[in-house]
Amino acid sequence: MHPAAFLGVGALLAILFALQEWVEVHQMSRHVSFMLLLEAWGVQYLLWALICWMLWWLLGSKLQRVNLFWAIVGVLPFSIATSVVEEMIWVMCFPNLPLHMAHMDFWPRVFFQLRAEMVDGLVIFWCAFFLFRAVGYYQRFREKEATAAQLQIELVQAQLHAVRANLNPHFLFNTLNSISSLMRTDVSAADLMLEQFSNLLRMSLERGNVLLIPLRDEMEFVEMYMAMQDRRFAGRVSQDLRVQPELHDALVPAMILQPILENAYSHGLSQIAGAGLLKIEARKEDSRLRLDVLNSGVGINPDRSPQFAGHRLGLTHVQDRLRLHFPGAHTFSIREVSPDKVLVSITLPLRLCESPPEVLTRYGA
Amino acid sequence: MIHTVLADDELLARQKLRQMLRQEPEIEIVGESSTALETIELVRLSRPELLFLDVRMPGKDAFSVIEELSSDSAVAMPAIVFTTAYDGYALRAFEIHAVDYLLKPFSSGRLHTSVQRAVQQIHAKQVPALSQSSEATAAQYAKRIVFKSRGRILFLPVGSIRWIGAEENYVRICTDSESHLLREPIGRMEEKLDPQMFLRVHRSSIVNLQYVKEVRTETGGESVVVLLSGQKLAMSRSYRTRINEWLARS
Numbered sequence: 001m002h003p004a005a006f007l008g009v010g011a012l013l014a015i016l017f018a019l020q021e022w023v024e025v026h027q028m029s030r031h032v033s034f035m036l037l038l039e040a041w042g043v044q045y046l047l048w049a050l051i052c053w054m055l056w057w058l059l060g061s062k063l064q065r066v067n068l069f070w071a072i073v074g075v076l077p078f079s080i081a082t083s084v085v086e087e088m089i090w091v092m093c094f095p096n097l098p099l100h101m102a103h104m105d106f107w108p109r110v111f112f113q114l115r116a117e118m119v120d121g122l123v124i125f126w127c128a129f130f131l132f133r134a135v136g137y138y139q140r141f142r143e144k145e146a147t148a149a150q151l152q153i154e155l156v157q158a159q160l161h162a163v164r165a166n167l168n169p170h171f172l173f174n175t176l177n178s179i180s181s182l183m184r185t186d187v188s189a190a191d192l193m194l195e196q197f198s199n200l201l202r203m204s205l206e207r208g209n210v211l212l213i214p215l216r217d218e219m220e221f222v223e224m225y226m227a228m229q230d231r232r233f234a235g236r237v238s239q240d241l242r243v244q245p246e247l248h249d250a251l252v253p254a255m256i257l258q259p260i261l262e263n264a265y266s267h268g269l270s271q272i273a274g275a276g277l278l279k280i281e282a283r284k285e286d287s288r289l290r291l292d293v294l295n296s297g298v299g300i301n302p303d304r305s306p307q308f309a310g311h312r313l314g315l316t317h318v319q320d321r322l323r324l325h326f327p328g329a330h331t332f333s334i335r336e337v338s339p340d341k342v343l344v345s346i347t348l349p350l351r352l353c354e355s356p357p358e359v360l361t362r363y364g365a
Numbered sequence: 366m367i368h369t370v371l372a373d374d375e376l377l378a379r380q381k382l383r384q385m386l387r388q389e390p391e392i393e394i395v396g397e398s399s400t401a402l403e404t405i406e407l408v409r410l411s412r413p414e415l416l417f418l419d420v421r422m423p424g425k426d427a428f429s430v431i432e433e434l435s436s437d438s439a440v441a442m443p444a445i446v447f448t449t450a451y452d453g454y455a456l457r458a459f460e461i462h463a464v465d466y467l468l469k470p471f472s473s474g475r476l477h478t479s480v481q482r483a484v485q486q487i488h489a490k491q492v493p494a495l496s497q498s499s500e501a502t503a504a505q506y507a508k509r510i511v512f513k514s515r516g517r518i519l520f521l522p523v524g525s526i527r528w529i530g531a532e533e534n535y536v537r538i539c540t541d542s543e544s545h546l547l548r549e550p551i552g553r554m555e556e557k558l559d560p561q562m563f564l565r566v567h568r569s570s571i572v573n574l575q576y577v578k579e580v581r582t583e584t585g586g587e588s589v590v591v592l593l594s595g596q597k598l599a600m601s602r603s604y605r606t607r608i609n610e611w612l613a614r615s
Contacts, residue, residue, distance in 0.1 A: 191472035198470055199516025202452075216535065216546055224515050245532035248546065356534070359548050360518070363507035363557045364459055 001135070003053045010049025014041040043093050047086050048121075052128040063129055064136030075129065083121030087113050147324070154321050155211055158255050174232060193231055200224045207254055212325070214353050215282055215289075216248040222257050222280065229265055233276070237269050240279040247282050249352045250289045253321050259314035260293045260344050268297025268342055277341075289350040294343045299336045315344070322346065366393040367487055370411060372404040372430075373397075373419040373448065378469070382417055382448070385473050389480045401425035405433055413443045414487050415464075420449040428454075431461060444483045455518040459511040466511075466518045475517075482522065506559035510538075514545040521545075523562070527576045528598060529554055531569035541594075564608060566590050566600045580608055 018037040025032050055063065066075060091097075091109050104112065175197060182190035203221055207213070219241065226239050257280070269276040279294040315334065322330040331347045369392050373379045379397050386392045395411045398404040401424035408416065420427045427447065435442055445463045447454070448471070458466045464486055465479040510521050521540070530537045531551035538545045555565050565571050578591045580600065588600040590608070600608070 188473045191470075192474060194470050195472040195475060199468075202468070203516045206452075216548075220515055220546070245535070248533060248535050248548075356548050359512070360455060361510065361512040361547050361549055362456065362459060363510055365462065365508045 001053075001056055006049040006053040006056075007046065010045040011042070014038065014045035017041045017045070040094060040097065044090055044117075047089060048124050051082060051086060052124075055128060056132060060132055061136075063132050079122055079125040079129075082125055083118055084110075084114065086121055087117060151211055151324055154324055155254065158253075158317070158321060175228070178232065193228075196224065196228050196231075200228060204255070210254060212251040212351075212353075213254045214248060214357065215243065215250045215252050217357070218252050218254065218257055219243055219280075219282075221255070222261065225258060225261060226278070229261075233265075233269065236274070237276040237278055240277070240281075242280070243282040244284055247284060247289060247350075249356065250282070251351045251353050252289070252291070252348065253325050256318060256321065256346070257291065257293065259318050263314050264293060264295035264297070264342070264344075268295040271298045272296065272340075284350060285347065287350050289348045291346045291348075292343060293345075294337070294341060296341050299339050300334070300342055318346075322348070367391050367415050367484060368393055368395045368411065368413040369415040369417065370395060370404070370407055370413040370443070371397045371417045372399070372407075372422065372427075373417070374399045374422045375419075378419065378448070381470075382476075385476050386480070388473060389477070391484055392480060399423075401427075401430050404430050408434055408443065409437065409440055412441065414441075415483050416443040416445050417448055418445055420447055420451060420454050428457060428461075444486050446479050446483060452513070452518055455511060455513075459509075459520060463520070465520050468517060482520075506562075507557040510557075512545065512547055514543075519545070523558060524573075524575070526563075526573050527592060527594065528573060528596070529563075529571040530598075564604075564611060566598060566604045566608060568601060570598050572598060574611060580605075580612065 015038065018034065018041040021041070022032065022034050022037050025037075063075070088110055091106065091113055097109075098112065175193065179190045179193050182193065200221075203224065207217075223241065226241075230237065230239065261278070261280075264278055269278060277294070277296045279292070281290075281292045281294075283290050283292075319332050322332055326348055329349050331345070334342065334344045337343045369386070371379050371382050371394060373382070376399075379399075383394060383397075386394060392415070395413055396407045398407045399422070401422050404416075404418070404422070407413075418427045418430065422430075425433075431442075431445065434440055445458075445461075447458045447463055447466045448469060449467070450469045452466075452468060455466045464483045467475060467479060507523055510519075510523065512519055512521070521538070525540050527539050527541065529539070529551065532546070534548055534550065535546050536549050536551050536554055538547060551565075551569065551571065555563070555571055558571065562575070563571050563573055572590055572592065576592050576594070578593045580588060580590055582588050588602070588605055589597045590600050591597050
């Protein structure tokens with residue numbers, strides 16, 4: 001909050017109180033100069049404005065987070081001390097006040113003043129305190145909204161990315177070419193390939209705007225994606241999928257594995273001529289979910305080709321999404337476990353979906 | 366021959382079906398229609414036993430067509446295979462006992478399965494092999510299960526299930542060629558399946574007795590159920606007596 005806001009509110013209150021007292025005093029047919037009242041109230045409230053601004057500036061974030069215990073043990077004594085100090089400063093500024101009374105020393109004047117003003121001081125302090133808290137809540141609410149909006153954007157991008165991955169020229173035209181070739185030799189195989197391709201597209205479009213999905217749904221997508229790829233690789237890549245049964249309901253960001261697999265195919269498995277291996281494993285480690293994707297290929301060579309930029313891009317995207325969903329609570333690593341094998345590992349806090357997605361399953365005649 | 370009508374507003378969709386159905390010797394196409402009204406007319410006139418029906422057509426949707434046909438007592442309701450690009454009507458289709466629900470585009474393999482099921486269903490109706498009483502007892506058990514798997518809708522006849530394995534909150538349904546993971550408790554599946562046909566052999570598995578080859582005691586002393594496919598499933602002692610009873614019967 002800008003210091004001018006504090007000063008403005010302080011000045012406004014000072015004028016109002018000065019006016020009120022002036023009217024009161026006049027009704028009692030006594031005379032006091034309005035300027036003196038304005039000065040006294042002005043110093044009072046400008047001091048408070050200064051104090052509140054300093055509180056906001058120096059301690060604002062602490063006051064916003066303080067719990068009930070510390071509010072009582074810490075903030076309450078602090079508020080009393082602040083009120084006392086404020087009155088002391090005020091009394092120092094006006095050695096001639098109160099008017100129409102025998103002259104008093106500094107401390108008696110402070111006590112006289114505190115008897116009248118202590119409660120006002122505390123009220124101002126605590127009003128400021130609760131105002132800061134309210135502002136804090138509002139800010140956090142806005143931040144949460146902004147993060148949610150950011151997540152939505154990321155998800156839409158991930159979906160587009162997945163659709164594009166299915167439709168990326170390399171994959172799309174090779175698939176179409178395979179179908180075209182099969183049309184002449186094996187019509188039903190061409191049909192099957194078209195069917196798989198549309199099922200994959202249907203699933204990736206149908207997923208909607210859900211951010212976290214059960215691992216089971218992610219794996220189903222992965223299976224379909226791998227079945228498609230398997231056709232292109234004519235079965236030379238052996239696939240191995242292992243998911244611990246208690247992890248079927250574990251929540252993962254939608255389409256978190258697909259870019260990793262795409263990467264494994266395009267930069268690992270497609271670079272070798274012989275038999276390859278692609279292994280996906282989901283297991284529980286303590287209270288965390290661990291996802292491993294191991295592929296055989298040519299290892300990681302950081303100097304290799306401009307392709308590597310794209311290679312990084314897909315994985316950077318995965319990391320960005322993990323960071324957004326599990327700030328500080330996830331790990332991501334990519335490393336060569338042997339000269340021809342690359343392992344991508346993700347660990348996440350394990351959370352199971354509480355309300356299972358609406359399933360179609362019914363029994364009937 | 367099974368008299369068949371193809372209803373789809375798209376010419377190419379009908380053409381594809383027609384060509385694919387040439388591979389099916391039992392199917393004879395008696396007519397094609399492209400709107401709801403045409404379909405109703407055509408079915409009334411040609412009395413087909415099988416109808417391939419697109420859900421969305423000009424005029425009324427497929428369900429209104431069916432409603433209209435079933436209100437006409439003079440027309441025997443044909444077996445229905447839905448063909449559509451939308452999966453949203455699957456449950457309604459299942460509930461009105463449609464034979465199958467094909468999501469476009471489908472392969473000839475997928476169509477072949479549908480045709481086989483339709484043929485079976487049509488023949489079963491013509492030859493009432495089951496007596497009334499056994500039909501009544503069988504009715505409380507599921508004959509088919511509808512679910513989504515890998516972007517498809519399946520109306521799976523329970524007879525094609527080889528075995529079912531529990532995986533926590535899920536069950537894995539294994540057929541001859543595939544396995545499907547459904548979010549269902551195995552206990553619920555057991556309740557829904559005919560005990561004459563399926564047997565719980567372990568806390569986490571149910572077998573279709575049709576596919577059981579033998580029950581064997583392994584060298585370690587553990588009992589296993591061996592399926593015709595060679596697959597072995599662990600068996601609990603507590604279930605042993607039940608399977609022995611069954612073995613003694615057969």
